[in-house]
Amino acid sequence: MKQQTQKRLLGIAAVAVVAIVWQIIADYVVGRSFILPSVTDVASAFINLLGSGTLLTDLAVSLEHFGIGIIAAFILGVPLGILMGWFRVADHLLDPIIETLRPIPPLAWIPFAIIWFGLTTQAAGFVIFAGAFFPILTATYAAFRDVPKVFVEAGKVLGCDTSFELIRYVALPAAVPAIASGVRIAMGVGWMCLVAAEMFGVSTYGLGYQLWHNYYLHQMPNVVVYMLILGFTGLIIDRIFRNYVDKQLLRWRAGEVA
Amino acid sequence: MSGVSVANVGKAFPKEDGTFTQALEGVNLEIGDTEFICLVGPSGCGKTTLLRIIAGLETATTGSVTIEGRAVTGPDPKRGMVFQEYSLFPWRRVIDNVAFGLEMKGVGKEERRRTADRYIELVGLSQFRDAYPYELSGGMRQRVAIARALANDPDVLLMDEPFGALDAQTRNHMQKELLSLWKQTKKTIVFVTHSVDEAVYLATRIVVLTPRPGSIREVIEIPWPHPRDRTSPEFAEVRRRVLRMIDESENIQ
Ligand SMILES: Nc1ncnc2c1ncn2[C@@H]1O[C@H](COP(=O)(O)OP(=O)(O)O)[C@@H](O)[C@H]1O
């Protein structure tokens, strides 16, 4: 308990020191807000943006893009990973296709995202999907490959007599921790793709779009505000997911998680 | 009621280089109802393989296993198995591990939990019914594994060195408990062990296998009632006899 408080105090102190040093450098060394906005510049920019009301809209739009991409990646990636991890034939059939598509950087899909979907939320969602899909697929695949043989045999001896039952009651629960780590990685990649997708003009709202837009307007304090919000939101999403996984899905692993 | 008949069973595992490892050859064994059979033999002689063939987890290359006149073609809940390594599902609580087989049979939640509770009580773990496997000691985990196999009410209980990883004291304790379970449930038990002492303590018949390719070297009846006295001269005598058989065959190899 005491250690917790100490840790927190030290953390706050470190942030405060960095802020003060930043402020001093910005004001007295650099002296130009365009090159390095000071803490107070950023703070007042933040208050202005809050007042103008676009901040929350942008956050909501970005979360929508992100949600579409991640959910699509999950819905397609997990079943495909299961199929390839469990059935040899599916593996041999799909592996060459997957291995051809996987090395393509997700952002390389932006032109076709725009051509196929236009400047819509789906287009941005698609780019995020392109980034998040493969980490989820490969994590699921590897997890199914690694299900301990003794669990599968125990399942068989105890009466699982179809592949469906073995997957549903043995392999999938055994694979949950690895799939959850895969989803976490996918969310990190997806969040990066989000910024790029929005910056490249897939949409005209969103945190990433605004970041780039404010750069064009030379509103550098605003740029810093969007940078910080992007970082912070990414962090919070990761924390919420991790908490959910630890508390809801992995109680049986008691703490030693992902 | 649940005799197991092993007829001329052989097993060859294909190797990478195209040749075969002959694990078992010409194994013949008749196991009667409610017998407690211990399989012993030098390591690598095919004890596990034979047990897995009876379980239906492995198919014999030659010969066949029949139970009640019906050939074994695959795993079946009628043949319970307790594995050497920990095989409890770590994501299920004790109660749901024990109820697993009943769940697969489609027994309703209330009823299967009631049955599972009975078996958990039988192995003396009632206060751990809601624990996850990671919270249990090695001995407790194997007790749960036994309860899980018994909850399916199998004809035969197959056990592969189930106490091999336990310390000596826990092991002796588990042997006593297993004997009491055997008396209460009247199951046929086939029990693999590398401990001759354990075999002499538990078995109604000890089956000694030869080195690979394993076949039956000798079957020793042990007619004494349980509980047995490990320190008695006749116990020591049988133990010595079996040990000598295994030793000899290992030296020949
Ligand atoms: N799945 C397998 N593939 C290839 N060889 C195997 C396999 N299982 C067992 N063997 C071989 O068969 C022999 C008997 O193994 P096993 O039945 O595990 O012996 P034991 O349980 O008596 O120690 C060993 O030589 C082992 O290497």
Ligand SMILES: [Mg+2]
């Ligand atoms: Mg073995």
